[in-house]
Amino acid sequence: MAATSFFKYLARPQLYICKRCIRNRNIARESRRAITQNFLRKTYEAELEWKAQAVKIKAGEKQNMMSILEERGFVKDIAGYVSLSLNSDNAEKC
Numbered sequence: 001m002a003a004t005s006f007f008k009y010l011a012r013p014q015l016y017i018c019k020r021c022i023r024n025r026n027i028a029r030e031s032r033r034a035i036t037q038n039f040l041r042k043t044y045e046a047e048l049e050w051k052a053q054a055v056k057i058k059a060g061e062k063q064n065m066m067s068i069l070e071e072r073g074f075v076k077d078i079a080g081y082v083s084l085s086l087n088s089d090n091a092e093k094c
Contacts, residue, residue, distance in 0.1 A: 056062040
């Protein structure tokens, strides 16, 4: 009898996990989503649009965001290196 009671205490007890932890673990598993082809297509289209805007800004067809904000008075000071070749109006201010 003594031998069976000794081995009874050596066996691992059943681990207790509360309901909230089980629920959180299941939610974490379910929240993973696959990347769809629609998302990849939209990302590719957005990248092409940004590149087209960059070409227009470099060609001078469209103003860059910094010069628009400067015109409207939202930019007071600029820290760091500033390229003055973007706009002739900027060169007069500096």
